[in-house]
Amino acid sequence: MKLTRVLFYASKLPINYSNFPQRYIDRSMEQIEFKTEKAPQFQDKVIKREVFTYGMHRPWTKEFYEENYPGKRVRRDVVEPIKDWLIYRGDKVEILKGKDKGKQGLVNYIVTERNWVTVEGLNCEYKYIGGYQGMPKSMVKEELPLLVTSEVALLDPVDNKPTKVVWRYTDEGEEVRVSVRSGRIIPLPRAAFETYDYKDKRYYPEQPKDTPAKDVEKITFKPKLMTFGQEIMENMGIKEDRVPRKTYWY
Template identity: 55%
Template sequence: MKCCSKPKLCSHKLSFYPQVFLEPIKEWSYFVGDRVEILSGPDKGKQGIVSEVIEERNWVLVEGLNTKLKVLGRTKQFYGSVVSVEQPLLINREVALVDPADMLSTKVEWRYTEDGEKVRVSHRTGRIIPVPNQARTTHDYKSKTTYKESPKDTTDSEISKITFSPTLSTFEMDIMKSEGIEETRIPNKTYWY
């Protein structure tokens, strides 16, 4: 017996998917290429390199650690191949950054140097933990020094131009101002209760 005509939209089936509540992290401290230590699970105490960062869920993937076996390509004629897939780790409680000075896990905080550069500093040793070069790669280049500008690129002078001045007027008010129309009507009082 069906409970409703459209089972995909049935409201009682939505309760099977638990809601995930996340507190967004203001200053992200983990980047691709960082060495981290796993704090929980079967790989507790092992260190690895971060291969992927998922900021929307506060996750990192560590190369070769916290893996799960998965069967790919299974058909009736073929058993499939078993592949180990890395599972995400929460940065709040399952991963800690490794201090390169002594290779031990540590908490970090962001500070400014005398030159005004923002850097990560280890709580335990007080040394600067540099952001890896892999974190600075984009779709356009592997490092900024190898990037060559093309005529289609927007120049710095065009980017720095201020082309918008914000005001507290609506679209209609802007049109009336540009056409020289003055509002003389007094609106009626409205009550919102």
């Protein structure tokens, strides 16, 4: 992946819906299988679990922990890698396979680890919940995952028909999604930028203890190829005219 695309992902594309720091997610998934004792004769060595199975539950949930319980053997998920992710929450797509083939709906959930998305109200199954410890038994409707590679397709805004989509750059240097069939730009939906903290960051009210957005956007540091002392001397107009004495290393 090119550096320009990495920077674009970091600044423009939607973040994870959880809005949790990556260090929190890593800590919630951490399972230490072996660790040496703290003693001078032992070299520090830590072996962590690396193979997890991913389902519809996110890594920081209790259900994910139960699916990957310590000591439980799970198979590594075989997933076709996607270089450029194209479908986000809030996108309108059409189902290409299954019992709801040809129907259109909005994407409401994404599991990037398995290349899965769910479409609101489509490709569903019914299951029973409750019926134990005095809880009434009831039937609920649950959406099943669909592969973004072969089971769903984005809709062309021109005719509302499925189309292939690629990333392209505009004249201003902004990277956008473009329909291959019509060449029309498909903007990112608002729902893609929603998180648990706020629905739309444009309307997020600043709190008294928050740093104002204008102050955050100010560039207060410009890196230079000089030391801290040299930078202070430059700002104060001090010129160094001393010649350092020669030193010798043996």
